[in-house]
Amino acid sequence: MKITVKLFGPHKEKLKKDNISLNLSENSNISDLILNLNQYEPGFKENVKSYAVAVNLIYQDKDFKLNNGDEVAIIPPVSGG
Amino acid sequence: MIVITENIIAINEYINESNDSSSGSLLIFCGTTRDNNLGKSVDYLEYESYVDMAKLQLKKIADFSISKWGLNNLKIIHRIGKIKISEISLLIIASSPHRNESFRAIEYIVSELKKSVPIWKKEYYSDGEIWIGSPDNPN
Numbered sequence: 570m571k572i573t574v575k576l577f578g579p580h581k582e583k584l585k586k587d588n589i590s591l592n593l594s595e596n597s598n599i600s601d602l603i604l605n606l607n608q609y610e611p612g613f614k615e616n617v618k619s620y621a622v623a624v625n626l627i628y629q630d631k632d633f634k635l636n637n638g639d640e641v642a643i644i645p646p647v648s649g650g
Numbered sequence: 651m652i653v654i655t656e657n658i659i660a661i662n663e664y665i666n667e668s669n670d671s672s673s674g675s676l677l678i679f680c681g682t683t684r685d686n687n688l689g690k691s692v693d694y695l696e697y698e699s700y701v702d703m704a705k706l707q708l709k710k711i712a713d714f715s716i717s718k719w720g721l722n723n724l725k726i727i728h729r730i731g732k733i734k735i736s737e738i739s740l741l742i743i744a745s746s747p748h749r750n751e752s753f754r755a756i757e758y759i760v761s762e763l764k765k766s767v768p769i770w771k772k773e774y775y776s777d778g779e780i781w782i783g784s785p786d787n788p789n
Contacts, residue, residue, distance in 0.1 A: 578698055578770035579781040623768070626703040642700055642768070648783035649697065649704075649728060649769030650681045650740050650760060 570595060570637035572602065578645045580620070584610055593635065599624070600631045602641060620645050651724070652708045654701050654769075656731040659738045664725055673722045673745035677752035679760065681740030683733050687782075693774045697730040697739065700768040704728070707767045711759055715744075718758075719751035726759065728769060739771075 574589040581587050591605055599622050607613045621628055621644040624635065628644075635641070661680070668676055683695050708726050716724055723745040733739055742759055744752040763769075771782045 575700065577700055577768065578772075581698075582781075623700075623703055626706050628766070642703065644700070644768050645770065645781070646783040647764070647766065647768055648771040648781070649699075649767050650764050650771075 570597070570635070572597075572635055572638075573640050574602070574606065575640060575642040577642070580643055580645050596634060598632050598634050599629060599641070602635065603631070606643075617643065651726070652705050652712060653725075653727040654699055654704055654708075655727065655729055657729070659727050659729055659741050661738060661741055664727065664741060664743055668723050668725060668743045668745055670722050670745055672747065674747055675749040675752045676743065676745045677749070677756055679740070679742040679756045680738045681760070683735050683737055683739055685735045687773055688780075690773075690775050692735065693776060694735060695733045695739070695774065696772045697728075697733065698770045698772070699728070699730045701730075704767050704769055708763070711762045711767075715755040715759055719744075719746060719755040721746050721751065721755055724755070726763075728763075728767075730769065 570593055572591045572593055576584060576587055603614050603617050623642040623644055624639050685692050712724050712726055721744050725743040727741040729739050742756050744755050746752040773780050
Protein backbone atom coordinates (compact mmCIF):
# COMPACT_ATOMS: atom_id res chain seq x y z
CA MET A 570 0.00 0.00 0.00
CA LYS A 571 1.07 3.56 -0.67
CA ILE A 572 1.63 5.98 2.21
CA THR A 573 2.61 9.64 2.06
CA VAL A 574 4.84 10.79 4.91
CA LYS A 575 4.94 14.51 5.67
CA LEU A 576 7.98 16.04 7.40
CA PHE A 577 8.22 19.31 9.31
CA GLY A 578 10.58 21.68 11.06
CA PRO A 579 14.00 20.31 12.02
CA HIS A 580 13.21 16.93 10.53
CA LYS A 581 12.29 18.36 7.12
CA GLU A 582 15.45 20.44 7.17
CA LYS A 583 17.65 17.49 8.03
CA LEU A 584 16.31 15.35 5.17
CA LYS A 585 16.00 18.31 2.75
CA LYS A 586 12.50 17.23 1.68
CA ASP A 587 8.97 17.82 2.95
CA ASN A 588 7.44 14.47 2.06
CA ILE A 589 8.35 10.88 1.27
CA SER A 590 6.25 8.27 -0.57
CA LEU A 591 6.52 4.78 0.87
CA ASN A 592 5.24 1.42 -0.29
CA LEU A 593 4.45 -0.71 2.75
CA SER A 594 3.04 -4.21 2.99
CA GLU A 595 -0.61 -4.64 3.96
CA ASN A 596 -1.35 -4.53 7.72
CA SER A 597 1.68 -2.35 8.42
CA ASN A 598 1.43 -0.11 11.46
CA ILE A 599 3.22 3.10 12.49
CA SER A 600 6.13 1.17 14.04
CA ASP A 601 6.68 -0.59 10.69
CA LEU A 602 6.67 2.78 8.93
CA ILE A 603 9.27 4.13 11.35
CA LEU A 604 11.56 1.16 10.66
CA ASN A 605 11.13 1.82 6.95
CA LEU A 606 11.98 5.51 7.38
CA ASN A 607 15.24 4.52 9.04
CA GLN A 608 16.70 3.90 5.55
CA TYR A 609 16.28 7.62 4.78
CA GLU A 610 17.76 8.77 8.05
CA PRO A 611 20.00 6.36 9.98
CA GLY A 612 19.11 6.64 13.67
CA PHE A 613 15.60 7.87 12.91
CA LYS A 614 13.96 5.15 14.99
CA GLU A 615 15.91 6.46 18.01
CA ASN A 616 15.20 10.13 17.29
CA VAL A 617 11.51 9.49 16.76
CA LYS A 618 11.03 8.55 20.42
CA SER A 619 10.54 12.26 21.17
CA TYR A 620 8.31 12.76 18.12
CA ALA A 621 4.56 12.23 17.77
CA VAL A 622 2.87 10.71 14.73
CA ALA A 623 -0.43 11.74 13.16
CA VAL A 624 -2.44 9.83 10.59
CA ASN A 625 -4.86 11.87 8.46
CA LEU A 626 -4.50 14.84 10.89
CA ILE A 627 -5.14 12.84 14.11
CA TYR A 628 -2.47 11.82 16.66
CA GLN A 629 -2.13 8.04 16.83
CA ASP A 630 -0.15 5.47 18.83
CA LYS A 631 2.71 3.48 17.31
CA ASP A 632 0.57 0.33 16.96
CA PHE A 633 -2.04 2.10 14.81
CA LYS A 634 -2.72 0.12 11.60
CA LEU A 635 -2.24 2.05 8.36
CA ASN A 636 -4.40 1.96 5.22
CA ASN A 637 -3.61 2.59 1.57
CA GLY A 638 -3.54 6.32 0.82
CA ASP A 639 -3.01 7.44 4.43
CA GLU A 640 -1.15 10.69 5.07
CA VAL A 641 1.26 10.19 7.97
CA ALA A 642 2.88 13.21 9.60
CA ILE A 643 6.02 12.97 11.71
CA ILE A 644 5.56 15.65 14.37
CA PRO A 645 8.73 16.91 16.11
CA PRO A 646 8.22 18.50 19.55
CA VAL A 647 5.98 21.51 18.94
CA SER A 648 6.91 25.08 19.93
CA GLY A 649 4.07 27.39 18.93
CA GLY A 650 2.93 30.43 20.86
CA MET B 651 -12.76 31.63 15.12
CA ILE B 652 -9.46 29.92 14.30
CA VAL B 653 -6.98 31.62 11.97
CA ILE B 654 -3.45 30.67 10.90
CA THR B 655 -1.96 33.40 8.76
CA GLU B 656 1.26 34.71 7.28
CA ASN B 657 -0.07 38.28 7.56
CA ILE B 658 0.55 40.75 10.38
CA ILE B 659 -2.21 40.25 12.96
CA ALA B 660 -4.59 43.21 12.83
CA ILE B 661 -5.36 43.18 16.54
CA ASN B 662 -7.79 46.12 16.60
CA GLU B 663 -10.04 44.58 13.96
CA TYR B 664 -10.26 41.34 15.92
CA ILE B 665 -11.02 43.22 19.15
CA ASN B 666 -13.80 45.22 17.50
CA GLU B 667 -15.33 42.01 16.14
CA SER B 668 -15.26 40.46 19.61
CA ASN B 669 -17.43 43.00 21.42
CA ASP B 670 -20.72 41.59 22.61
CA SER B 671 -23.30 43.03 24.97
CA SER B 672 -23.72 39.88 27.07
CA SER B 673 -20.09 39.83 28.23
CA GLY B 674 -18.59 41.67 31.20
CA SER B 675 -15.06 40.55 30.33
CA LEU B 676 -13.14 40.81 27.09
CA LEU B 677 -9.68 39.38 27.71
CA ILE B 678 -6.84 39.69 25.22
CA PHE B 679 -3.60 37.69 25.22
CA CYS B 680 -0.77 38.51 22.83
CA GLY B 681 2.27 36.30 22.42
CA THR B 682 5.04 38.54 21.08
CA THR B 683 8.45 37.74 19.65
CA ARG B 684 11.27 38.37 22.16
CA ASP B 685 14.68 39.74 21.22
CA ASN B 686 16.59 37.28 23.42
CA ASN B 687 16.61 33.63 24.40
CA LEU B 688 19.14 31.20 25.90
CA GLY B 689 21.42 34.17 26.64
CA LYS B 690 21.61 35.10 22.96
CA SER B 691 20.32 38.05 21.00
CA VAL B 692 17.53 37.02 18.60
CA ASP B 693 17.32 38.78 15.21
CA TYR B 694 13.95 37.37 14.08
CA LEU B 695 11.82 34.22 14.21
CA GLU B 696 10.19 31.93 11.75
CA TYR B 697 7.17 29.72 12.42
CA GLU B 698 6.19 26.66 10.40
CA SER B 699 2.93 24.73 10.73
CA TYR B 700 1.10 21.65 9.56
CA VAL B 701 -1.79 24.00 8.93
CA ASP B 702 -4.73 21.61 8.42
CA MET B 703 -3.91 19.67 11.56
CA ALA B 704 -3.08 22.78 13.58
CA LYS B 705 -6.52 24.20 12.78
CA LEU B 706 -8.15 20.93 13.80
CA GLN B 707 -6.23 20.80 17.11
CA LEU B 708 -6.99 24.45 17.85
CA LYS B 709 -10.68 23.85 17.15
CA LYS B 710 -10.72 20.96 19.64
CA ILE B 711 -9.08 23.20 22.27
CA ALA B 712 -11.48 26.06 21.46
CA ASP B 713 -14.62 23.87 21.56
CA PHE B 714 -13.57 22.43 24.92
CA SER B 715 -12.84 25.90 26.33
CA ILE B 716 -16.12 27.41 25.13
CA SER B 717 -18.04 24.53 26.66
CA LYS B 718 -16.10 24.35 29.97
CA TRP B 719 -15.97 28.07 30.74
CA GLY B 720 -19.13 29.24 28.96
CA LEU B 721 -17.32 31.72 26.73
CA ASN B 722 -19.49 33.98 24.58
CA ASN B 723 -16.78 34.53 22.00
CA LEU B 724 -13.33 33.09 21.33
CA LYS B 725 -10.77 33.91 18.70
CA ILE B 726 -7.37 32.21 18.31
CA ILE B 727 -5.05 33.66 15.68
CA HIS B 728 -1.53 32.28 15.11
CA ARG B 729 0.91 33.83 12.70
CA ILE B 730 3.42 31.75 10.71
CA GLY B 731 6.33 32.60 8.43
CA LYS B 732 9.00 35.17 9.21
CA ILE B 733 8.19 37.44 12.17
CA LYS B 734 10.16 40.47 13.32
CA ILE B 735 11.01 41.14 16.96
CA SER B 736 8.12 42.59 19.05
CA GLU B 737 5.45 41.56 16.55
CA ILE B 738 2.46 39.47 17.62
CA SER B 739 2.79 35.76 16.89
CA LEU B 740 -0.29 34.66 18.84
CA LEU B 741 -3.52 36.50 19.63
CA ILE B 742 -6.28 35.04 21.79
CA ILE B 743 -9.45 36.99 22.58
CA ALA B 744 -11.99 35.49 24.95
CA SER B 745 -15.18 37.08 26.19
CA SER B 746 -17.37 35.81 28.99
CA PRO B 747 -20.01 37.11 31.40
CA HIS B 748 -17.41 37.37 34.22
CA ARG B 749 -13.60 37.69 34.18
CA ASN B 750 -12.59 34.43 35.90
CA GLU B 751 -13.85 32.30 33.02
CA SER B 752 -11.88 34.12 30.33
CA PHE B 753 -8.68 34.20 32.45
CA ARG B 754 -8.87 30.45 33.05
CA ALA B 755 -9.73 29.70 29.43
CA ILE B 756 -6.80 31.67 28.03
CA GLU B 757 -4.33 30.08 30.45
CA TYR B 758 -5.60 26.66 29.37
CA ILE B 759 -5.55 27.48 25.65
CA VAL B 760 -1.94 28.75 25.65
CA SER B 761 -0.79 25.78 27.68
CA GLU B 762 -2.51 23.23 25.41
CA LEU B 763 -1.35 25.01 22.26
CA LYS B 764 2.26 24.61 23.39
CA LYS B 765 1.72 20.88 23.99
CA SER B 766 -0.23 19.61 21.01
CA VAL B 767 -0.65 22.06 18.12
CA PRO B 768 1.76 21.31 15.24
CA ILE B 769 3.53 24.66 14.97
CA TRP B 770 7.31 25.01 15.18
CA LYS B 771 9.43 28.04 15.99
CA LYS B 772 12.93 28.72 14.72
CA GLU B 773 15.06 31.49 16.21
CA TYR B 774 17.67 33.28 14.11
CA TYR B 775 20.77 34.78 15.74
CA SER B 776 23.68 36.69 14.23
CA ASP B 777 25.75 33.48 14.42
CA GLY B 778 23.20 30.78 13.57
CA GLU B 779 19.70 29.42 14.06
CA ILE B 780 17.90 26.91 16.30
CA TRP B 781 14.59 25.06 16.18
CA ILE B 782 13.09 25.58 19.63
CA GLY B 783 11.99 22.36 21.33
CA SER B 784 13.82 20.04 18.94
CA PRO B 785 15.72 17.06 20.37
CA ASP B 786 18.98 18.88 19.56
CA ASN B 787 17.77 21.83 21.62
CA PRO B 788 15.12 20.89 24.18
CA ASN B 789 14.95 24.36 25.78
